[in-house]
Amino acid sequence: WMRRVEAVRGVSFEVQAGDIFGFLGPNGAGKTTTIKMLTGLIAPTSGRASLMGEPVGRPRVLSKVGFLPENPYVYPYLTPLEFVEMCGELSGLRGRACRDRARQVLERTGVWYAADRQVRRLSKGMLQRTGLAAALVADPELLILDEPMSGLDPVGRKEVKDLILEERANGRTIFFSTHILADVEALCDRVTILRKGQVVVSGALSELLNFGANETQIVLDAVSEELQGELEALGGRLSRAGERTTVEVASQQVDEVLRMALGGGASVVEVQAHHATLEDLFVREAIFSGDRSDPEPAKKSSSD
Template identity: 45%
Template structure:
């Protein structure tokens, strides 16, 4: 019977191979955040009718990755985050943080979280508040002080460490929120609109810090409505709508999609040629002292360039313009019925 269960045991070297396979399984990294078929159903408090906020979402995030969870209001982003944080349980499906249930205290100790609108005890100073956060994580006081000083310095709040939080601006409060999220040196960082309320310098600082945390090996899940900020930061994104994942993939692959149009920049453009280009359906715009011809049809590009050269028009550049993350986002949502007032989400949980 034992040979039926494993007929390789009589073969020379089977024990070494089994040990090697076991070691390989041990070193294979687990996904830091894993959602498998996760759904969340609420009941309307008035009608008691069920409402599906999250519908069969599956995600797998690896160490050292910045992942963007994108979607309009009411798409299910906040409900998904609450389940990842262990604040509410999924109705169906499984969530794991480094292989553990989000309710497991060990998983929570390795988790950092920045809510969209951080709210602190405004009678405390920044240093006192970070000390309180450190005590909740059972971090040794000297370690808390050392980390707090370093984080306040990184986020440009060192000179405000002893200022009462009620005197903090929105941007300063947002920076302090990131300080507390990083205080326990988390393996998993969940950030809900981390750029909210920040000026351009603040946004640049936060992006720099997030890249440093990625290099450290942290897994970062972030939401954002400012897709121009998300585009250069995230490794992958998922677009959520009506609780479902519509699209998911690498930002690099999205940005390397087909060329939308070609932009020809010239110093001057004869009036007659300008009129002919516009009649042919090409856009011609004045940009400062130069002209930009936008050619949608790649097949017409070579003919236009040849004609401009024959007419001795100086061509400064010819550049392809590909789809931006924001354009991709809008296109995916429009394909799912968003784009008119009737197609947008109205109410519901986000």
């Protein structure tokens, strides 16, 4: 007997053609489950999913999709060339065209020099690159990549990021999940963040990051309880670390906070403009908001 677990609930988002779309969330948020539903590996218990306007799972839809799973399984006694050629044949490529295409994608992913080694002798990073080559071999319209940078060194990560940008420039749509927020911020047009199986944030990355674009952090020392109450009444965010208090307020409130602080006997340690990052957004929505029992409805950018 196994206990039923609701892995995702009410997940809804849209990926625009030609975009690089980042799919984020803490471990166990439901990312891989959602990806398995999108690729037809498991069926949702309710609702529906579509790719390119058609229900997922149909052969003619899946033939347009290249998929890299989180832990790619490659037959250990095949070589990368044999495995990628096999994937090409399953996608309808034949003969010389299949072999030439396999060589091309193995060269692009940096595996060609090891194309005749058995997969079981490859490192984790090389195995990941082989899986990526297999996802590319059929020249798909949509790439779905689950943790594509997993196991790669810094050079490998840069090469995969460059490849993703090249694929987008060639008209591909790329959907990928990752825990490396800097990669998402550098690559993605749009993002969706999951928490506890539900979407908490979705929209254009540039617009979502505007939430803290005009904030200023003010670090104060020796803040009394009375002064703390007055600062909280302004509506900013306060946090304490030892004797120091950090106040985050809109830039137009800085002068008022400084007057209150100095008039209340506190000393000013630092004043710094704060530019929001994806890490700020992720921590706020996917980590700190986890104290609530149920996520709030997804926050979206105005373009949705």
